[in-house]
Amino acid sequence: MVMKKSIIAVIAVIILLIVVLNLAFSFTGQVTGYEASVKRVIDGDTIELQNGERVRLLGIDTPEKGQYLYKESTEWLESLIENKQVTLERDITERDKYDRLLRHVYFGNRHVNLELVKIGYAKSLVILPDEKFSVEISEAEAQAIENNLGIWKYAQIPDVFCIGINYFHYNAKGNDNENLDDEFITFRNSCTYPVNLNDWILQDSANNTYIFSNFLLSNKTTVILHTGNGIDNETDLYWRKSRAVWNNNGDTLKMWNKNRDLILDYTY
Numbered sequence: 001m002v003m004k005k006s007i008i009a010v011i012a013v014i015i016l017l018i019v020v021l022n023l024a025f026s027f028t029g030q031v032t033g034y035e036a037s038v039k040r041v042i043d044g045d046t047i048e049l050q051n052g053e054r055v056r057l058l059g060i061d062t063p064e065k066g067q068y069l070y071k072e073s074t075e076w077l078e079s080l081i082e083n084k085q086v087t088l089e090r091d092i093t094e095r096d097k098y099d100r101l102l103r104h105v106y107f108g109n110r111h112v113n114l115e116l117v118k119i120g121y122a123k124s125l126v127i128l129p130d131e132k133f134s135v136e137i138s139e140a141e142a143q144a145i146e147n148n149l150g151i152w153k154y155a156q157i158p159d160v161f162c163i164g165i166n167y168f169h170y171n172a173k174g175n176d177n178e179n180l181d182d183e184f185i186t187f188r189n190s191c192t193y194p195v196n197l198n199d200w201i202l203q204d205s206a207n208n209t210y211i212f213s214n215f216l217l218s219n220k221t222t223v224i225l226h227t228g229n230g231i232d233n234e235t236d237l238y239w240r241k242s243r244a245v246w247n248n249n250g251d252t253l254k255m256w257n258k259n260r261d262l263i264l265d266y267t268y
Contacts, residue, residue: 033089033106038081044073044121046100047081056100057113058091059137061125064164064190066253066266068154073121081107091130102130117141120150123161157261162191165253165266166222170246177244180228185253187225189217199258208245212237 037050044062047055063070087106096102105112114133116122117140124141126134145152154160165185172182189195197212202225210225215237217223223237227245230238239245246253255264 033087035085036088037085038083041074041078041082043070044077044116047077047105054098054100055088055103055105056096056098057116058102058104058130059124059126059133060113060116060122061190062116062122063151063161064166064188065168066165066255066264067161069121069151070164070266073116073150076119076121077112077116080110081105081112086112091132093130104133113137114140118144120144120147120152123151157257157263158259159191159195159257160261160263162189162195163197163217163255163263164188164190165264168246168253168266168268170251170268171248172244176248180241180244181226181230181238183227183244183246185225186222187217188222189219192219194218200263201256201260203254204245205247205252206245208241210239 036055039048039050039052041047042054043065045057045060047057049055062073084107088101088103089106090101090103093102111133113122114136117124117137124134124137126137144150145155151161164187166188167186169182169184169186172179176183194216197215197217200212202210202212215223215232218234223235225237225239227239227241229240230236232238250268252267253264254262254266257263
């Protein structure tokens with residue numbers, strides 16, 4: 001009788017372990033996944049959870065502010081997961097340098113990261129050691145390119161998805177006209193090679209014009225364009241205006257490359 005009870009107890013422990021292991025693994029059975037609630041979508045590859053944590057979608061890169069399909073990719077993600085429950089799955093790295101969680105995101109059985117690539121709203125961005133699903137994402141990207149979907153419709157424009165708006169500080173502290181250096185735009189080169197901005201043109205809605213001169217923006221770096229006066233260097237450029245340019249209640253920024261292809265079109 002004692003022997004039977006011991007066998008039953010062992011079987012019960014084994015069953016319990018199986019249940020726990022099944023719950024601990026994600027869709028792939030390799031990495032732990034857990035439920036979370038999405039508070040808002042920040043852009044096509046970044047979301048904020050109800051607990052305040054920000055999540056960067058792994059393995060992909062979507063258009064930045066002002067770039068082609070920035071609005072469309074952001075709105076697609078909003079319609080799918082904003083204010084909804086998702087499953088988050090990590091790879092190797094827990095967080096990026098901005099302290100954002102790095103995750104694959106699932107809505108039901110839909111792998112959101114992968115779907116963004118399939119419809120052409122994102123390109124592949126694999127950063128080692130986080131290469132899980134890199135094959136699937138690369139294959140989806142190849143199909144999107146072949147079918148000329150989404151961002152790939154604009155691939156013929158040189159450097160079209162390199163330069164984006166990283167931060168737009170159009171409302172300077174205090175009186176804008178008295179604090180022109182605090183009215184600025186931070187541009188980022190997200191490509192893996194330097195981009196020569198010489199003869200690129202920037203305009204606001206009132207046709208105030210800034211022309212970049214002999215400036216090479218290194219790969220994966222930023223440059224700040226201030227409205228006020230200063231000495232140009234590798235990290236900061238100056239428009240040298242005597243009054244504020246960007247309207248606090250709304251404006252439009254447009255940027256063209258030297259061939260006069262429209263690169264950025266951003267309205268706030």
